Amino acid sequence: MILIRARRAVLRLAALGLCLLLQTNFASADMQAIYDAARKEGPMTWYISFYSQDLPAKAAAGFAKAYPGLTVTPVRLTSGGIFQRLNQDLRNHLATASVFTTTGIGGQYEMLLRAGELMQYMPEAADKLSPGVKPMITPGYVYPMGIGLMALAYNTAKLKAADAPTSWDALLDPKWHGKIAIGDPSFSGFDAAWDMTMVKREGFAYYEKLAKNDPLVQRSTLDSLTALNAGERIVAALPDTIAIESAAKGNPIAVVYPTDGTVVLLGYTAILKTAPQPNTARLFTEFLLSAEHSQIMADSHLQSVRPEVTSTIAGGRKLGDIKLAAPISTADSEKVLPDLVERWRDLFSH
16 A cells, blocks of 8 residues: 555656646746647647658657647648648548648648638747748748758769759750759649749740750659659759758769759748647647757758758758749749649640
């Protein structure tokens, strides 16, 4: 009996210690109340397209560490694929995901806002975002959570560094005929951002010229990476992060940041109005905007949205060391992308 009482006393002290520890994690009583409610909700599904394949699990693990007892299950698809899945859920009145995180390329968030499908929430962490991304906030609904870069990559076993293309315009040189891989803008947010950036700068004539070089058209940037690793093509338009990760695994890949402007792509996040786990979704949004999450992104060579977290690019350089193209806003992309995709498919389907 004495041993049982002692054990119960230890368990009570442990529970009290955990409670006190959790109390110190929150900047306000409101956050503590949200956490208490979230612990009653069960695992949360997260629709995500912005990350590469391994990163969603790392983010989910970081969240579980920051908020003990809460679980997030990522469902990762391409930008077009994840939005299509969400739309299927909405049409069938299925409340599956609580948080939707994607590039916003194509105006997905504007469409969801107009349809009344987003839940209003003002994250406390939003005030701590870098000044450069704060103008991208849709107050109460949509928040930037990371930055990606669309660059060039080449197969180092097939091409010397001195001979690699150094600009987007260089891809138009006939010497790259049959040697380039690109992704479909209707599936890949990164490819869509690149396409819109180039069309804004040079008009659709850029892709009419590129088509003459007979590029291998892939469904997504990950497919382009596969073609590059295999040597099926020797040059590709790729997010720098997946090229860097591939090189770190021993693949013959190197990154080139185009001298005429590396493409900048923001990742955004929002909570769905039908969220089955609304309180977990609120805390997860706080986490996605936190320094801890930005560090996870920086460790995977994505760019941080928090000023206290420093990200690097290939070669250990900083973002300020390269020329960047002006980012395309989500509102502008909604107007431009549908027509661009139609023309792009007509061009490359022949």
